[in-house]
Amino acid sequence: MPIIETRNLCKRYGTVMRVTNLALQVPEGSIYGFLGPNGAGKSTTLKMILGLVRPTQGEIQVFGQPMNRGNRIAVLRQVGSLIESPSYYGHLTGEENLRIVQTLRGLPPKAIREVLEIVRLEGQRGKKVCHYSLGMKQRLGIATALLGYPKLLILDEPTNGLDPAGIQEMRELIRDLPSRFGMTVVVSSHLLSEIDQMADTVGIIREGVLVFQDTLAALHGRSRxxxxxxxxxxxxxxxxxxxxxxxxxxxxxxxxxxxxxxxxxxxxxxxxxxxxxxxxxxxxxxxxxxxxxxxxxxxxxxxx
The missing domain is CATH 3.30.70 (Alpha-Beta Plaits)
Structure with missing residues (x-):
């Protein structure tokens, strides 16, 4: 059973269809690269999967359960996400930001230390986030998403704005998650080179329509x-x-x-x-x- 499955998923804003009859299938334990040009409908799709945007029509299943008002909270307890840009309190330290989420989710205090180590921010835990670099803020956002070790992690353009060293660091971190923690990771990007070095399954979207979905090996196979x-x-x-x-x-x-x-x-x-x-x-x-x-x-x- 796929971790995420959508059927005939559509989203209309006014007279414009942003997503049309989307049929995603995200295999368990995979890194699923959701690829397409800017404005293709990637963020809209991920927001619908997370229940942040209501679909115009279609079905969404996460962990085999329909994503609806009745069970949305129960499903999202097993999901971590970073959509568009990380949210944080700039006047608080990285550790203090994580402590707020840790308290709200009822997680043990040691969870903060663990996720800071995973994203390599343990040395910056006492620094105010307003003084973090863009790459550090991105890593803090991923640390927040990793609290509680969710079964599913959804990352929307996680390398946006990073320098080459930051991109490589982020790539290595994401690649390591399925084997270390048994997570399924969905990562969206408009950078083909990034998805090529991270993902094992790929979905390509164009103007809201899914034009390719298969393994990365199958995509390479087209280059005969x-x-x-x-x-x-x-x-x-x-x-x-x-x-x-x-x-x-x-x-x-x-x-x-x-x-x-x-x-x-x-x-x-x-x-x-x-x-x-x-x-x-x-x-x-x-x-x-x-x-x-x-x-x-x-x-x-x-x-x-």
């Missing part, structure tokens, strides 16, 4: 090697390919072929030359993950 052929007359070259039973597609000035054994590729080149066709270029190519992502998201510019 192929041959790109360019001649002085591609129409005649296509005839030669048909005669030899080689499939092809057209892409700009190139005919795109599957990878051929060396002997078959050599025979093709020979046939083209014998047909008095100028062989301008025959090269092996592979689509990058960035190319695949841009195709899936409609070619919108994203940070890669």
């Amino acid at each position: 090697h192929h041959l790109a052929l360019r001649t002085t007359n591609n129409a005649l070259a296509a005839q030669v390919l048909r005669e030899k039973g080689i499939g092809w597609t057209e892409e700009g000035d190139y005919l795109v072929l599957p990878i051929l054994p060396d002997e078959q590729a050599a025979g093709l080149c020979r046939a083209l030359v014998e047909g008095r066709l100028g062989l301008v270029r025959l090269e092996e190519r592979q689509k990058s993950l960035e190319d695949i992502f841009l195709e899936l998201t409609g070619g919108k510019e994203v940070s890669l």
